[in-house]
Amino acid sequence: MQIIKYPHPTLRYKSKPLKRVDRELKEMIAEMFDLMYTHDGLGLAANQVDLPYRVFVMNVKDESGDGQERVFINPVISRKSGQAEESEGCLSFPEIYAPVRRPERIVVSAYGLDGREFSYAMDGLYARAVQHEVDHLDGVLFIDRLSPANQLAIREDLDDLVREFESSRRLGAIAGDEEIAARLAGLESVRT
Numbered sequence: 001m002q003i004i005k006y007p008h009p010t011l012r013y014k015s016k017p018l019k020r021v022d023r024e025l026k027e028m029i030a031e032m033f034d035l036m037y038t039h040d041g042l043g044l045a046a047n048q049v050d051l052p053y054r055v056f057v058m059n060v061k062d063e064s065g066d067g068q069e070r071v072f073i074n075p076v077i078s079r080k081s082g083q084a085e086e087s088e089g090c091l092s093f094p095e096i097y098a099p100v101r102r103p104e105r106i107v108v109s110a111y112g113l114d115g116r117e118f119s120y121a122m123d124g125l126y127a128r129a130v131q132h133e134v135d136h137l138d139g140v141l142f143i144d145r146l147s148p149a150n151q152l153a154i155r156e157d158l159d160d161l162v163r164e165f166e167s168s169r170r171l172g173a174i175a176g177d178e179e180i181a182a183r184l185a186g187l188e189s190v191r192t
Ligand code: ZN
Pocket: 089, 090, 091, 092, 132, 136
């Protein structure tokens, strides 16, 4: 398992709700946490590891700084309020940061690995991170939410990522679009 980078097509995949959580999926989720920690990420969505599932992982820290690992299966955001603009980055866009405007406060509900529903009222950093991760599950990326001026400001960095992607593909390190689509459809049919 590895983190895929822009413009890998799986980052544009809109995942369907998960219906089945089996042992293999639990193992994949454990690997996602490992990858998230290795790369110092705040959260990691399934699309970012080339999986078509509606799940993301996050380590949610409370005010005392104690972290709690949370798996968000089929997350739904409600009760958005306020507006804030802060710099955002993404493990699929290494070293690219840009300001994104989003609601400041949200409520997120999801299912955990134990099948129980939970919900969090969040603001600030975690509200932003959860919205960023849920966007991933819909195939939406933070660069889609930038102002035209900020889009222009990172354009060359994005072009560099596109060139890297194309050269990896030429070397055979990344499959073709049709092969990727077939693989995602196969994985999806098992659990959604
Ligand atoms: Zn991201």
